[in-house]
Amino acid sequence: MTTLLSIDGVTKRFGRVTAVDRLSLDIRENEFFALLGASGSGKTTLLRMLAGFETPEEGAICLDGADIAHVPPNRRPVNLMFQSYALFPHMTVEGNIAYGLEMERLPRAEIATRVGEIMEITELSQMARRKPDQLSGGQRQRVALARALVKRPRLLLLDEPLGALDKKLRAAMQLELKRLQDEVGITFIVVTHDQEEALVMADRIAILKDGRLLQVGTPHEVYEAPASRYAADFIGVMNFINSAGRTIAIRPERIRLFPDTADRTVEGRVTARAYHGLDLMLHVATGLSPTPLVVRLTAEAADRRPVAQGDTVTLGWNDADTRTFTD
Amino acid sequence: MNASNARSTALMAPALAWLTALMVIPCGLILALGFFRRGIYGGIEYSFTLENFALLLDPLYAGIFLTSARIAGTATLIAVVIGYAAAYAIAAAPRHRQPLLLFLAVLPFWSNYLIRTYAWIVLLNREGLITQFLRMMGYEGEPPSLLYTEGAVIVGLVYNYLPFVILACYAPLSRLNPELAEASRDLGASAFTTFRRVILPMTLHGIAAGAVFVFVLSIGNFITPALLGGGRFQMIGNLIYAQFLTANDWPFGAALSMALIAIMLGLLTLQAMAAEKGAGERREVLDG
Ligand SMILES: Nc1ncnc2c1ncn2[C@@H]1O[C@H](COP(=O)(O)OP(=O)(O)OP(=O)(O)O)[C@@H](O)[C@H]1O
Ligand SMILES: [Mg+2]
Numbered sequence: 001m002t003t004l005l006s007i008d009g010v011t012k013r014f015g016r017v018t019a020v021d022r023l024s025l026d027i028r029e030n031e032f033f034a035l036l037g038a039s040g041s042g043k044t045t046l047l048r049m050l051a052g053f054e055t056p057e058e059g060a061i062c063l064d065g066a067d068i069a070h071v072p073p074n075r076r077p078v079n080l081m082f083q084s085y086a087l088f089p090h091m092t093v094e095g096n097i098a099y100g101l102e103m104e105r106l107p108r109a110e111i112a113t114r115v116g117e118i119m120e121i122t123e124l125s126q127m128a129r130r131k132p133d134q135l136s137g138g139q140r141q142r143v144a145l146a147r148a149l150v151k152r153p154r155l156l157l158l159d160e161p162l163g164a165l166d167k168k169l170r171a172a173m174q175l176e177l178k179r180l181q182d183e184v185g186i187t188f189i190v191v192t193h194d195q196e197e198a199l200v201m202a203d204r205i206a207i208l209k210d211g212r213l214l215q216v217g218t219p220h221e222v223y224e225a226p227a228s229r230y231a232a233d234f235i236g237v238m239n240f241i242n243s244a245g246r247t248i249a250i251r252p253e254r255i256r257l258f259p260d261t262a263d264r265t266v267e268g269r270v271t272a273r274a275y276h277g278l279d280l281m282l283h284v285a286t287g288l289s290p291t292p293l294v295v296r297l298t299a300e301a302a303d304r305r306p307v308a309q310g311d312t313v314t315l316g317w318n319d320a321d322t323r324t325f326t327d
Numbered sequence: 328m329n330a331s332n333a334r335s336t337a338l339m340a341p342a343l344a345w346l347t348a349l350m351v352i353p354c355g356l357i358l359a360l361g362f363f364r365r366g367i368y369g370g371i372e373y374s375f376t377l378e379n380f381a382l383l384l385d386p387l388y389a390g391i392f393l394t395s396a397r398i399a400g401t402a403t404l405i406a407v408v409i410g411y412a413a414a415y416a417i418a419a420a421p422r423h424r425q426p427l428l429l430f431l432a433v434l435p436f437w438s439n440y441l442i443r444t445y446a447w448i449v450l451l452n453r454e455g456l457i458t459q460f461l462r463m464m465g466y467e468g469e470p471p472s473l474l475y476t477e478g479a480v481i482v483g484l485v486y487n488y489l490p491f492v493i494l495a496c497y498a499p500l501s502r503l504n505p506e507l508a509e510a511s512r513d514l515g516a517s518a519f520t521t522f523r524r525v526i527l528p529m530t531l532h533g534i535a536a537g538a539v540f541v542f543v544l545s546i547g548n549f550i551t552p553a554l555l556g557g558g559r560f561q562m563i564g565n566l567i568y569a570q571f572l573t574a575n576d577w578p579f580g581a582a583l584s585m586a587l588i589a590i591m592l593g594l595l596t597l598q599a600m601a602a603e604k605g606a607g608e609r610r611e612v613l614d615g
Binding site: 052072073074078084086087089099100151 | 528
């Protein structure tokens with residue numbers, strides 16, 4: 001795979017705050033790339049540098065091998081969907097979406113077709129004539145998405161694109177984004193708070209903390225082999241056990257109930273149980289960690305040996321399923 | 328009527344009484360005056376006539392209305408361009424410095440209108456500061472005639488009413504979300520297109536408010552044309568002044584005043600309707 005975008009040692013400071021700190025990252029052609037990080041970790045700042053609204057103090061940003069540091073935003077084949085949407089309040093939904101195509105001076109008929117198509121996909125056709133202040137939060141978000149998508153840029157930057165949507169629409173839009181990406185062949189960089197969303201959608205994930213890159217990898221890699229305790233905690237649910245100055249981490253689905261054979265076993269009392277779809281989550285208080293261990297059982301395993309709140313159970317796992325951190 | 332309605336009526340009463348006593352009644356009296364005849368030796372003869380209003384259409388007087396509208400219109404145009412640019416610059420300055428800049432922009436209001444106008448005489452007269460400056464730069468010819476020209480009147484009007492435009496345009500400009508301009512650039516628009524299609528339409532109501540202010544205040548002005556125009560450029564204000572105080576034709580003066588008030592009210596109503604329409608459209612679709 002060829003590299004589309006290469007970010008090399010980029011730093012951006014606001015006064016005394018270093019929003020992005022010597023960050024290097026390569027984004028491949030047609031990749032669906034997720035940026036994950038807590039609030040204030042520099043995700044928006046990084047996207048704004050890629051779109052051309054901030055200039056890095058150090059480092060270089062190359063698109064298709066050419067340094068784009070001094071290319072103004074309107075001349076970059078890059079589009080940004082703003083976290084605040086930034087819809088034009090005096091234009092209709094249709095007008096907002098058509099704006100970017102009008103700037104390309106495309107024929108009217110083509111603009112109408114492309115705007116119509118994208119409104120169909122984002123389920124906005126009914127609202128074509130409305131103004132942004134007559135839309136719900138989720139509808140506005142879809143207008144912002146449609147407005148960026150319709151341009152078919154080389155690189156599409158999405159800042160929390162699905163944050164305001166309800167769960168069902170969100171899942172539908174996740175699939176829709178993936179489908180669109182395959183169809184149009186655009187490279188996506190998506191910022192999200194939601195690690196589950198990143199796992200579902202992304203080809204690769206980068207985890208940011210305080211402007212620095214902690215880890216990059218496929219969803220499988222960052223989930224199964226987190227590089228640090230922070231990364232392990234950030235993605236998915238993780239149990240941490242302190243032992244002799246080290247931290248042992250194990251995923252809830254790797255812990256077994258009443259195991260026949262296991263490298264480690266421990267007894268504990270069930271303090272809570274909750275269904276998550278097909279899976280059963282148990283909270284088991286043990287002496288190993290201050291908070292109860294979280295154990296995830298499949299419906300099958302739960303049926304085989306039913307447990308109730310207050311029961312005493314034996315937990316076991318294999319060392320190969322744990323990760324050890326020294327920080 | 329419920330309690331809160333009663334309270335708001337009570338709160339408005341002093342203002343309404345004030346307006347009635349000092350605005351509505353005098354205006355009514357002036358309007359009534361317009362329908363009477365002028366007495367032979369001045370004064371008023373109380374017999375009904377429409378002559379005064381018919382006289383407004385006389386080319387001589389209609390011409391003065393047109394001249395006034397032209398001067399006020401030019402002043403408005405110049406004030407809007409300069410005022411908008413100034414408001415734009417203030418809104419783009421760092422947040423904490425904006426109050427000071429606004430204060431400086433309205434500072435002239437703290438001095439008397441007459442004094443401010445006299446200051447222009449000092450600047451513009453044949454041996455005034457501008458001529459002296461030109462001499463210093465080595466200019467030898469005739470001093471330029473700047474004072475007592477239409478240009479001087481326009482400069483005086485623009486100078487006096489510019490702060491209104493700055494204030495009226497600053498309000499929407501400072502409230503504009505900077506990400507809108509960024510979104511426009513991101514979608515491929517140049518800085519100029521961004522201004523024309525996003526910033527300007529979103530601040531147009533400020534321009535309209537400022538423009539109506541300047542126009543209405545300019546078209547009825549009589550001090551500036553009297554002092555800076557030297558009486559050579561009659562505007563409606565001067566004409567009305569003359570009817571009441573020198574020609575002693577109060578009924579015709581009243582008819583002129585009414586025509587002027589009608590023009591002003593018409594413009595202010597149009598502007599209020601335009602502002603209301605923008606707000607109304609939004610409500611309508613939400614309810615429907
Ligand atoms: N224009 C600015 N001026 C000063 N500081 C800024 C500016 N923009 C961002 N920062 C600071 O830079 C850091 C990174 O901000 P950024 O907006 O990139 O975070 P983020 O990861 O997008 O957070 P969130 O998830 O809340 O959107 C923060 O500490 C923020 O306060
Ligand atoms: Mg952000």
